[in-house]
Amino acid sequence: MPNHFHILIKIKSDFELGSLVKVQNLDKAGAVFPSGLHSPQRIFSKQFAGVFNSYSQAFNRENKRHGALIESPFKRKLITSDQYLINLIIYIHQNPEKHALIDQFSKYNFSSYQSILSNSETLLRRDEVIELFGNKENFILSHQKAIDFNDEF
Incomplete structure (x- = not known):
């Protein structure tokens, strides 16, 4: 496990995310939520990318190194039961x-x-x-x- 970790995260449903967006008035025109990379369900991928990038930069700075620290994208599994x-x-x-x-x-x-x-x-x-x-x-x-x-x- 020195080269990997596991994390279990519950992602809100499209309905919950949609309600949150409307409550925050981010959906001012009643727009249909985008699909693909910009869908509400993909938001967490972007957030994790930011966390991993920040960690890599801090680690590299502290250890006087450069280059990729995390070699491949993280894997996601749908929990079905x-x-x-x-x-x-x-x-x-x-x-x-x-x-x-x-x-x-x-x-x-x-x-x-x-x-x-x-x-x-x-x-x-x-x-x-x-x-x-x-x-x-x-x-x-x-x-x-x-x-x-x-x-x-």
């Missing part, structure tokens, strides 16, 4: 252990696993994740089974 989402959450949490970065994935500092279990303030949608698993005990128990997507990621 609650079971797939549950398996994906477990896979992401177990990933550092699979790559031998740590003995126990639950102790990895750069994971949301402990944040989901804690009561400290977070921007994570902790309650939604716990509800998906039923409760905290089932969340912990579910993470004991091995998840393998056969290098799908």
Whole structure:
């Protein structure tokens, strides 16, 4: 995992994005939302490109290097069911252990696993994740089974 990371993000629906745009008066003429690269669903790609570019520039400056840091575009997967989402959450949490970065994935500092279990303030949608698993005990128990997507990621 030293050369990659996984991040799970929920993208708002076209309806939610459309409502947001209209509320902010950005759709003054009642225009039809564009499709393709300029569609509301593509906004996050542009935002991530900005984050990755900023990170690369800062990393290069700090390490006195130049050139590409992130070699290929990020991959996106459509989550089609609650079971797939549950398996994906477990896979992401177990990933550092699979790559031998740590003995126990639950102790990895750069994971949301402990944040989901804690009561400290977070921007994570902790309650939604716990509800998906039923409760905290089932969340912990579910993470004991091995998840393998056969290098799908």
